[in-house]
Amino acid sequence: AQSVTQLGSHVSVSEGALVLLRCNYSSSVPPYLFWYVQYPNQGLQLLLKYTSAATLVKGINGFEAEFKKSETSFHLTKPSAHMSDAAEYFCAVRPSGAGSYQLTFGKGTKLSVIP
Amino acid sequence: DGGITQSPKYLFRKEGQNVTLSCEQNLNHDAMYWYRQDPGQGLRLIYYSQIVNDFQKGDIAEGYSVSREKKESFPLTVTSAQKNPTAFYLCASSYSDREKNEQYFGPGTRLTVT
Numbered sequence: 001a002q003s004v005t006q007l008g009s010h011v012s013v014s015e016g017a018l019v020l021l022r023c024n025y026s027s028s029v030p031p032y033l034f035w036y037v038q039y040p041n042q043g044l045q046l047l048l049k050y051t052s053a054a055t056l057v058k059g060i061n062g063f064e065a066e067f068k069k070s071e072t073s074f075h076l077t078k079p080s081a082h083m084s085d086a087a088e089y090f091c092a093v094r095p096s097g098a099g100s101y102q103l104t105f106g107k108g109t110k111l112s113v114i115p
Numbered sequence: 116d117g118g119i120t121q122s123p124k125y126l127f128r129k130e131g132q133n134v135t136l137s138c139e140q141n142l143n144h145d146a147m148y149w150y151r152q153d154p155g156q157g158l159r160l161i162y163y164s165q166i167v168n169d170f171q172k173g174d175i176a177e178g179y180s181v182s183r184e185k186k187e188s189f190p191l192t193v194t195s196a197q198k199n200p201t202a203f204y205l206c207a208s209s210y211s212d213r214e215k216n217e218q219y220f221g222p223g224t225r226l227t228v229t
Contacts, residue, residue, distance in 0.1 A: 009155065034217060043119075043205055043220035044158075051214060090157060094216075101146060101165070101209060101216050102173070107157040 002027045004093050006106035014114045019063075019078040021109050023091035026072065033074040034092040034103065035065055044090065050074060052096060061085070086113045117142045119221035121206050126226045128200075136191045136224045138206035145211040147189035148218060151175060152203040161204075164189055165211050193226065200228045 007022040025031060032051045036044040048059025055067040065076045074091060091106040119140045128134045140147065146165045150158040160173030164183040178197025183189055189208075193200045203225050207218040 036220075041203075041223070041225070043121075043222045044207075046217050046219070049217055097213075101211065102160060102163065103158075103218060105157040105159075107155060 002031060002093050002095065002104050004091050004104055004106035006089075006091050006109050008109050009107065010110050010112065012112040012114060013081045015083060016080050019076070019081045019085065019111065021076040021089050021091075021111065023065075023074045023076065023106060024072055025074065025091075025093045027093060027095070030067075030069055030096060031093045032096050033065075033067065034094075035059065035063070035074075035076050036090045036092065037061075038088045038090065038108075040087075047076070047089075081111075081113045083113050083115065086111055119206060119208055119219060121204075121221040121224050123224060124222065126224055128226070128228050130228055131195045132228075133195060134193050134200075134226065134228075136193070136204055136206075136226070138189045138191065138221060139187055140189075140206075140208040140219075140221075141187060142208055142219065143186075144208035144219075145186070146209045146216070147183065148207040148209075149173075149179075149181065149189070149191045150205045150207065152205055152223075158205065161191065193228075200226060202226060 003026045034049045035047040050067045058064045088110045092103040122137045148163040149161040162181040164170035180192045206221040209216045209218045
């Protein structure tokens with residue numbers, strides 16, 4: 001069974017500082033990995049995904065994530081935080097094999113940006 | 116404009132009543148999903164459907180029912196058997212393709228049962 005662990009339910013950064021949100025997965029084979037963002041009382045928006053191509057994945061809004069097989073990690077980063085980045089972020093995993101499309105989500109990390 | 120619509124945005128019901136949440140998509144996606152979100156719990160899969168007239172239980176299907184009579188629609192019924200139905204419900208859809216199957220989400224329905 002797959003699982004996802006997001007370290008830190010709350011992260012605070014100053015505006016302009018580096019954003020680092022951590023995600024570790026558990027899977028017998030390298031899975032497909034996703035980061036989603038959720039603003040209050042809204043649905044989830046896909047930020048980026050890893051599907052076994054390049055290990056460094058660039059997404060929307062200046063975010064990127066690096067797949068590290070040796071560390072079973074897929075941490076999300078952004079060089080400079082903006083006030084509009086304040087939201088909740090979810091890491092998700094699904095098997096890379098055919099016919100299995102269910103996502104397993106982490107519990108989320110709420111990002112606060114301090115002016 | 117393609118997307119996923121969920122209605123209503125807010126829903127209030129009395130305990131013991133069944134309630135149906137609507138989800139419609141015009142993205143021509145094959146698969147549709149229902150999730151429940153509780154604070155600090157992430158998203159948990161209730162039901163999913165990869166093709167019309169077929170659906171499977173997710174991790175927390177007890178007290179819920181679904182139908183998939185049309186490709187575009189996947190309504191969720193919260194029955195009186197669901198012990199703690201107050202939550203934020205999210206519908207999603209995707210292609211049933213190994214490489215191109217990221218899920219797209221609707222805006223959600225917040226259900227409050229008193």
